[in-house]
Amino acid sequence: MRSAPEKNPRGTSPRRARGAKSGIRWSQNWSTVRHSADSDSGRCLGVGSFCSMLRKRNLLTTLLIVLPWALLLTVWHQYPATRYLILLRKETEANATAKARFNGTSPLREEGLPSCSWQQASGVSPKVIQNYVYSRPPPWSDTLPTIFVITPTYTRPVQKAELTRLANTFLHVQNLHWVVVEDSPRRTNLVSNLLEKAGLIFTHLNVESPQSLKMNGSRIPSHKPRGTLQRNLGLHWLRDSFNNTQPPEGVVYFADDDNTYSLELFEEMRYTRRVSVWPVAFAGGLRYESPIVSPAGKVVGWKVVFDPNRPFAIDMAGFAVSIRLILERPQATFKLEGIKGGYQESSLLKDLVTMDGLEPKAANCTKVLVWHTRTERPMLGNEGKHGFSDLRMEV
Amino acid sequence: MKVKLKNVFVIYFLVSVIGLMYALLQLGQPCDCSQHLRSASDLMHGKDKKISQLLSEVKRLQARGKDSELEGQALPVIYAITPTYARLVQKAELVRISQTFLHVKNFHWIVVEDSPVKTQLVSELLAQSGLRFTHLHTETPKEHKLKESDPNWLKPRGVEQRNLALQWLRENRELSEEGVVYFADDDNTYSLRLFDEIRSTKRVSVWPVGLVGGLRFERPLVEKGRVVGFYTAWKPNRPFPMDMAGFAIALQLLLANREAQFDMLAERGYLESSLLQSLVSIEELEPRADNCTKVLVWHTRSEKPKMKQEELLQKQGLGSDPSIEV
Numbered sequence: 001m002r003s004a005p006e007k008n009p010r011g012t013s014p015r016r017a018r019g020a021k022s023g024i025r026w027s028q029n030w031s032t033v034r035h036s037a038d039s040d041s042g043r044c045l046g047v048g049s050f051c052s053m054l055r056k057r058n059l060l061t062t063l064l065i066v067l068p069w070a071l072l073l074t075v076w077h078q079y080p081a082t083r084y085l086i087l088l089r090k091e092t093e094a095n096a097t098a099k100a101r102f103n104g105t106s107p108l109r110e111e112g113l114p115s116c117s118w119q120q121a122s123g124v125s126p127k128v129i130q131n132y133v134y135s136r137p138p139p140w141s142d143t144l145p146t147i148f149v150i151t152p153t154y155t156r157p158v159q160k161a162e163l164t165r166l167a168n169t170f171l172h173v174q175n176l177h178w179v180v181v182e183d184s185p186r187r188t189n190l191v192s193n194l195l196e197k198a199g200l201i202f203t204h205l206n207v208e209s210p211q212s213l214k215m216n217g218s219r220i221p222s223h224k225p226r227g228t229l230q231r232n233l234g235l236h237w238l239r240d241s242f243n244n245t246q247p248p249e250g251v252v253y254f255a256d257d258d259n260t261y262s263l264e265l266f267e268e269m270r271y272t273r274r275v276s277v278w279p280v281a282f283a284g285g286l287r288y289e290s291p292i293v294s295p296a297g298k299v300v301g302w303k304v305v306f307d308p309n310r311p312f313a314i315d316m317a318g319f320a321v322s323i324r325l326i327l328e329r330p331q332a333t334f335k336l337e338g339i340k341g342g343y344q345e346s347s348l349l350k351d352l353v354t355m356d357g358l359e360p361k362a363a364n365c366t367k368v369l370v371w372h373t374r375t376e377r378p379m380l381g382n383e384g385k386h387g388f389s390d391l392r393m394e395v
Numbered sequence: 396m397k398v399k400l401k402n403v404f405v406i407y408f409l410v411s412v413i414g415l416m417y418a419l420l421q422l423g424q425p426c427d428c429s430q431h432l433r434s435a436s437d438l439m440h441g442k443d444k445k446i447s448q449l450l451s452e453v454k455r456l457q458a459r460g461k462d463s464e465l466e467g468q469a470l471p472v473i474y475a476i477t478p479t480y481a482r483l484v485q486k487a488e489l490v491r492i493s494q495t496f497l498h499v500k501n502f503h504w505i506v507v508e509d510s511p512v513k514t515q516l517v518s519e520l521l522a523q524s525g526l527r528f529t530h531l532h533t534e535t536p537k538e539h540k541l542k543e544s545d546p547n548w549l550k551p552r553g554v555e556q557r558n559l560a561l562q563w564l565r566e567n568r569e570l571s572e573e574g575v576v577y578f579a580d581d582d583n584t585y586s587l588r589l590f591d592e593i594r595s596t597k598r599v600s601v602w603p604v605g606l607v608g609g610l611r612f613e614r615p616l617v618e619k620g621r622v623v624g625f626y627t628a629w630k631p632n633r634p635f636p637m638d639m640a641g642f643a644i645a646l647q648l649l650l651a652n653r654e655a656q657f658d659m660l661a662e663r664g665y666l667e668s669s670l671l672q673s674l675v676s677i678e679e680l681e682p683r684a685d686n687c688t689k690v691l692v693w694h695t696r697s698e699k700p701k702m703k704q705e706e707l708l709q710k711q712g713l714g715s716d717p718s719i720e721v
Contacts, residue, residue, distance in 0.1 A: 064404075068411030075418055136498060138451055143443040157606055161584040161693035168495040168587065174447070260487040263494065271437070281721045282483065285704030287714075288721050303715075305704035368721050371487035374698040382609030382628035389611040389626075393603070395690050 137200055138174040145270050146175045146250035148323070150234035152227030153191065153257050154183035158375050160190055160395060162257040167198040173266045175250075179237065181230035182206040190394060207233045225336065225344045227256070232333045238323070239330055247327055251276075253320040258375050261317075265369040268361040269320040275353045276320050278362035281371040283315040284342075290365045291318075291358070299358040299365075311355075312346040317370045319345070325352055470501045471573040471594055474646065476560040478553030479517065479581050480509035484697050486516055486721065488581040493524040499590045503574075505563065507556035508532040516720060533559045539659060551659065551666050553580070558656045564646065565653055574646035578639045582696050585640075589691035592683040593643045599675045602684035604641040607694035613638060614687045615680065622680040622687075634668040635677075640692045642667070648674055 149170065153159060163180075170176050178200050182191055185208045195202045207229050231254055238252065251272045255261065269276055277299060279290030284306040291314065292301035302313035312319075326332070332351035339347055362369050382388060389395075475496065479485060489506075496502055504526050508517055511534045521528045535555050557578060564576065575596045579585065592602060601622060603614030608629040615637070616624040627636045635642075649655065658669035684691050708714050 064408070068408070068415055072411075072415055072418060075415075075422070139447055141443055141447045143440055144447075145440075157611065158693070158695055160690075161605065161695050164586050164693075165491060165495060165584045168498060169491070172494060172497065174444070260491045262490050271440075279719075281487070282700035285701050286708070287483070287702070287705050288719065305708060366719060368719060371484070371490075371721070372700070373484055373487050374700070376696040376698050378606040378694070378696075379609055380606075380611060383611065388628055393612060393614075393688060393690060395605040395611045395693070 136171045137176070138172070140201075141175055144175045146177055146248050146323075147173065147266055147270060147320075148177045148179055148238060148250060148252045149255045150179045150181065150231055150252065151255050151257050152181050152183065152230030152234075155188065155190075157378055157380065157395065159257070160194065162375060163191065163194055166255070166257055167194065167200060169261055169263070170200055171198070172263050175270075176200065176266070178202040179234045180204055181234050183209050183227070183230055203237065205230075205233055205237060225334070225339050225341075228334045228336055228344065235326060235333055239327060242323070242327060247323050250323045251320045252323060252326055254316045256316060258373060259317050260371040260373045262369045265362075268369065272320050272322045272359060272361075274322055274325050274357050274359065275349065276359040276361045277314060277318055277365070278360070278370070279365050279368050280315040280318040281368045283318070283372045284313075288368050289313070289315060289318070291360060293360045293364045297360065297364065298356055299360055300355075307342055310343060310346050312349040313342075314345055314349075315372060316345055317372060319349070319358075321352060471575055472501045472503050472646075473499060473590055473593055473643075474503045474505055474564065474574055474576045475579040476505045476507065476557055476576065477579050477581050478507050478509065478556035478560075481514060481516075483700050483702070483721065485581070486520065488697065489517065489520055492579065492581055492583075492585070493520070493526060495585050495587070496526055497524070498587050502526060502590075504528040505560045506530055507553075507560050509535050509553070509556055529563065531556075531559055531563060551657075551661060551663070554657045554659045554666065561649060561656055565650055568646060568650060570647055570650050572646065575643050576646055576649060577643040580639060583640050584693040584695045586691045588689075589684075592691065595683075596643050596645050597681060598648055598679055599642055599644050599671065600681040600683045601637060601642045601687070602682070602692070603687050603690050604638045605690040605693040607638045607640075608636075612690050613641065614690075615641075615682060617682040617686045620682065620686070622677055622682055630664050633665055635671045636664075637667050638694055639667055640694060642671070642680075644671075644674065 151166065153163065167178075170178055178195075180191060180195060180202060182188060182205070184206050187204055187206045192204060195204055209229050235252070242248075251269050253269060265278070268278065277291050279288045281288040283289040284304050286305060289302070289304045291299045292303050294300045302308055302310075304313045307313065329352055332348055334344055335347035477489075477492070479489065493504075496504055504521075504524075506517060506521060506528060508514060508531070510532050513530055513532050518530060521530055533555050535552075539550055539554075541550050541552065561576075568574065575593050577593055589602070593600065601615045603612045605612045607613050608627050610628055613625070613627045613636070615622045616626050625631065625636045630636060652674055655670055655673045657666055661669040705714065
């Protein structure tokens with residue numbers, strides 16, 4: 001910074017007349033300049049001296065005038081972020097929530113078609129009201145995080161029905177990738193055809209559970225972990241697919257084929273950073289199980305009755321994990337051996353996150369967006385021992 | 396003090412230097428850019444989503460414009476009549492089927508509650524569903540209502556409600572309007588292809604139903620494009636041995652026969668026949684679903700969720716928050 005030392009001789013010498021050499025020289029120059037200016041033009045003193053100064057001390061004076069402004073401009077030019085940040089600070093304070101949501105309304109008129117009035121939701125409880133979208137599924141967006149849904153399934157009479165209505169639900173969700181893992185030695189035609197016709201982005205895998213873990217038709221051992229191998233295969237596939245390439249932003253959700261999911265749930269989980277949690281209806285013998293959220297927005301406990309001492313007392317449908325976290329911890333899988341009923345979720349989550357890393361969703365865990373429904377086994381008594389209906393018709 | 400040029404320059408330099416120092420100090424401050432950038436990127440995500448949704452909306456409107464040019468008339472409206480009653484899984488069931496119905500064009504959902512008043516749960520759900528709907532309600536008289544311990548087949552269910560819906564249609568629709576009426580129970584599963592098959596009904600159309608009547612499926616028997624009998628194992632001597640989900644009736648047929656309705660006192664399994672008898676004969680039935688060889692609808696039922704822990708808690712007065720709707 002050259003202007004500062006320059007300042008002193010010019011600023012102080014004319015007044016105090018210390019007799020410093022440079023100071024005298026400068027003042028002499030000033031007076032000579034002024035004299036010559038008078039002889040040159042009959043104009044105002046300041047302007048004349050200015051013009052002559054330009055001629056005389058051309059380089060130095062222009063440099064001194066221009067220097068601070070040039071420095072200022074280069075500094076501002078190099079760091080446009082500063083300008084941007086100041087502007088942004090104002091903007092983000094106005095929009096309290098970072099997520100901008102859609103809020104479409106359809107009038108309560110019984111007759112009329114839903115009208116399209118789009119408003120942007122502000123803050124607290126964003127509602128997702130779908131207006132009819134004829135294009136199914138919604139077009140893929142390159143910036144929206146992907147939701148990978150892992151669904152283990154096994155052959156039984158209601159399988160096609162369950163997968164059909166699940167597909168009907170998923171067709172409304174943007175950027176969804178359905179990973180269906182069959183409990184079977186081969187990929188069945190039923191599931192393959194269903195997935196191809198559905199129109200979703202999907203991956204079809206299969207792995208057979210050993211006899212000891214298989215679901216029998218007669219008994220339903222609710223304490224034995226089911227779908228474990230299949231979910232692990234889904235995780236394995238994910239880790240394989242994104243081993244070398246840049247992983248997309250996204251989240252992994254374990255969706256069983258008999259539960260009921262609202263469309264709002266998928267938007268809540270989409271922006272998960274590590275692990276997000278929410279209440280689940282009809283789990284654990286209660287109307288709903290839910291995490292306990294402190295006023296500061298952190299998960300501090302579990303509002304459950306069935307074994308509340310579990311590290312993560314939550315149902316499979318009650319949490320979602322970000323892809324980044326899954327890929328960071330390749331050893332995190334569901335454990336098979338020695339897992340009591342209700343501890344399957346904990347066997348995965350304990351390797352991924354601690355309690356204070358959980359993100360509560362669904363309005364701080366006060367809304368129920370997923371129901372742990374179960375479908376009755378249909379009474380097929382009239383089929384008899386040898387079957388009655390035509391086996392060629394797929395049901 | 397005289398206004399000398401050198402003073403002016405002195406002041407000028409002082410000001411410039413002070414300005415520059417200030418700017419540099421600003422830069423030196425630590426800034427938590429990550430949060431701002433993240434929120435900025437979240438905003439971008441939101442805007443992106445908005446753009447893609449607007450694009451799909453534009454596409455839809457363009458498609459609709461094209462459709463109405465190509466087809467002279469609009470598609471016949473499908474009226475789905477769903478009787479429902481309050482129980483734990485009610486909201487889940489209605490959410491599930493509304494997600495299926497959202498895919499169907501020209502769809503009108505008639506929901507009839509078994510209740511003396513319109514409940515808030517159903518009203519809000521319908522308002523948020525994005526569907527065209529009609530919300531009705533009527534209470535089943537006590538003597539015809541099932542008790543908690545009764546098996547579900549003991550008394551016919553949903554009769555009053557379906558009849559109310561038929562009455563509403565007769566009062567609010569003209570013979571000139573094209574439409575098809577389908578009785579869609581809230582716990583069944585419907586594939587999207589089914590609605591394409593329903594839409595072309597001229598009088599009464601029929602198709603197979605999966606997982607019903609103790610069989611993998613029940614279906615009409617078809618020869619040369621006509622229904623000649625029924626493939627069923629339970630009470631096959633009924634006039635129309637079908638399930639409620641296995642047929643659809645043209646709106647005009649119902650409007651022309653204003654007295655046709657379900658008989659409350661019908662014997663078990665004869666409910667469907669009590670309506671269809673007065674409308675159509677077996678020869679006039681129209682087979683759908685590839686001559687009744689494909690199953691497009693399943694008679695699923697949901698288990699009653701186990702509330703053991705909830706009941707225990709409620710005895711202690713520590714039941715779950717009732718203001719949280721399930």
